[in-house]
Amino acid sequence: MTLWIDVDDLLFHLVHHGRPSGIQRVVFELCAGLRTLHGHNVQFVRRGANKHDPRDFRTIDWSVVDTLLRQVMKDSGAKAAKASAPLFYAMQFAENETHRQALTGILQTEAQVLGGLASLWAGLGRLAVSEGKAALRRRRQQSSTDAAQHAEGTPLTEAVEAGDVFLTLGSPWNHENYVQTVRWLRDELRVSFGLLMHDLAPIRCPEWCHIGVITTFRAWHHAVLPLADMIFANSRATAQDVQSYLAEEGIGTGITVQHVPMGTEFGLAETAMPAERLVSEPYVLFVSTIEARKNHMLLFRIWRQMLEDMPVDQVPTLVFAGRPGWLVSDLMQQLENTKWLDGKIRFIQNPSDAELRRLYSDCSFSVFPSFFEGWGLPVTEGLAMGRPCIASNTTSIPEAGGPLGRYFNPRNLSEAYALIRQVIDDPEDLAAWTQKVRSEFKPVPWTTGAKVILDAVRR
Numbered sequence: 001m002t003l004w005i006d007v008d009d010l011l012f013h014l015v016h017h018g019r020p021s022g023i024q025r026v027v028f029e030l031c032a033g034l035r036t037l038h039g040h041n042v043q044f045v046r047r048g049a050n051k052h053d054p055r056d057f058r059t060i061d062w063s064v065v066d067t068l069l070r071q072v073m074k075d076s077g078a079k080a081a082k083a084s085a086p087l088f089y090a091m092q093f094a095e096n097e098t099h100r101q102a103l104t105g106i107l108q109t110e111a112q113v114l115g116g117l118a119s120l121w122a123g124l125g126r127l128a129v130s131e132g133k134a135a136l137r138r139r140r141q142q143s144s145t146d147a148a149q150h151a152e153g154t155p156l157t158e159a160v161e162a163g164d165v166f167l168t169l170g171s172p173w174n175h176e177n178y179v180q181t182v183r184w185l186r187d188e189l190r191v192s193f194g195l196l197m198h199d200l201a202p203i204r205c206p207e208w209c210h211i212g213v214i215t216t217f218r219a220w221h222h223a224v225l226p227l228a229d230m231i232f233a234n235s236r237a238t239a240q241d242v243q244s245y246l247a248e249e250g251i252g253t254g255i256t257v258q259h260v261p262m263g264t265e266f267g268l269a270e271t272a273m274p275a276e277r278l279v280s281e282p283y284v285l286f287v288s289t290i291e292a293r294k295n296h297m298l299l300f301r302i303w304r305q306m307l308e309d310m311p312v313d314q315v316p317t318l319v320f321a322g323r324p325g326w327l328v329s330d331l332m333q334q335l336e337n338t339k340w341l342d343g344k345i346r347f348i349q350n351p352s353d354a355e356l357r358r359l360y361s362d363c364s365f366s367v368f369p370s371f372f373e374g375w376g377l378p379v380t381e382g383l384a385m386g387r388p389c390i391a392s393n394t395t396s397i398p399e400a401g402g403p404l405g406r407y408f409n410p411r412n413l414s415e416a417y418a419l420i421r422q423v424i425d426d427p428e429d430l431a432a433w434t435q436k437v438r439s440e441f442k443p444v445p446w447t448t449g450a451k452v453i454l455d456a457v458r459r
Contacts, residue, residue, distance in 0.1 A: 023198050026375075033448075194228060235374060273358040284316050302416060364430065367389070388404070
């Protein structure tokens with residue numbers, strides 16, 4: 001039995017956004033864990049050139065996905081903000097001509113999706129010229145034919161066998177024809193289908209999403225979930241929420257949603273941290289895309305109140321680390337109008353993994369006031385780096401922080417203010433809490449969650 005994992009939306013995200021967000025990190029780490037446990041019986045696919053054909057899936061080597069994402073994590077951040085940059089880096093760092101041509105095939109496919117990366121192809125053209133006539137001659141030989149086949153990938157129909165499993169770990173719900181893909185897999189290829197649910201935010205909390213996202217998300221899941229042979233969730237809270245949703249909608253009622261433990265290891269961070277601090281003064285860290293659901297506005301109000309209640313030099317800087325998202329135009333305007341509270345709030349956009357490790361390492365503590373989460377990866381990231389976290393007490397977030405976190409109601413400004421002030425005003429308590437985190441935090445390998453998936457697939 002082979003487990004086939006769809007990584008198309010992971011590749012799409014790298015082209016469109018550069019640095020992966022929480023979902024993409026989870027997808028990559030679980031893929032790596034599954035590969036570790038199940039070896040070459042875990043294979044990967046992406047969409048072919050015909051994006052409108054629900055059956056056009058091609059195999060892709062794990063080494064290509066691994067190299068591509070790790071290079072993005074290494075070179076992303078302020079220095080590599082353009083969407084095309086990560087893929088161009090992957091081309092530059094390809095180990096040999098065969099790998100370079102394989103990556104070219106991927107780039108061609110993804111460029112067709114986005115349609116506007118003319119500058120990327122100009123760069124690839126210059127790269128081809130720089131390879132010289134000798135490389136061009138080699139391409140005409142049989143090795144180039146092999147490389148082209150490697151880049152294009154084998155059609156899934158030629159590689160899959162009845163009894164295999166097709167697994168969706170990411171968020172491909174922007175593909176309207178995915179339900180046709182799943183029906184084809186199950187009815188014609190006799191392949192089982194499973195998917196990992198990350199949250200139901202567009203359904204449970206539509207006020208924090210664009211209307212297009214809400215409509216697409218609802219329709220996709222209402223059509224696809226009844227076809228699933230197995231459904232996984234990234235937390236117990238999400239598993240319960242999805243189970244309730246299935247019952248409410250009268251779909252998939254015979255399926256038990258299985259919780260997959262999330263890992264806490266920094267598997268992508270292999271580069272050393274920057275030698276110098278990114279923020280020189282004492283600071284509190286909030287790692288997240290800036291969007292309404294994440295509740296940055298609450299922290300803006302708390303920091304503004306602290307600047308009224310305390311001497312300015314006793315108020316630590318608040319650092320937002322991430323990228324701008326949706327439904328935050330009012331917040332961004334308020335930040336600009338107040339000059340980011342005269343510098344007491346700072347925004348570090350798209351930090352690389354190395355920069356993120358440095359930010360966690362040097363902060364006094366982290367905060368995570370989100371209204372709704374499927375998991376809460378930044379909470380466990382901070383704890384894994386030995387830093388306490390003050391977080392909201394909703395949905396899955398207390399699962400992510402466990403007994404080492406401290407929690408508040410994200411809708412209660414005074415409660416959140418009091419908890420944050422208490423930690424800032426009592427450095428001895430913060431030092432003791434930090435030591436407790438460092439001595440008691442238990443890392444969870446990604447293979448733990450991968451084993452849950454494998455056990456279910458084997459059953």
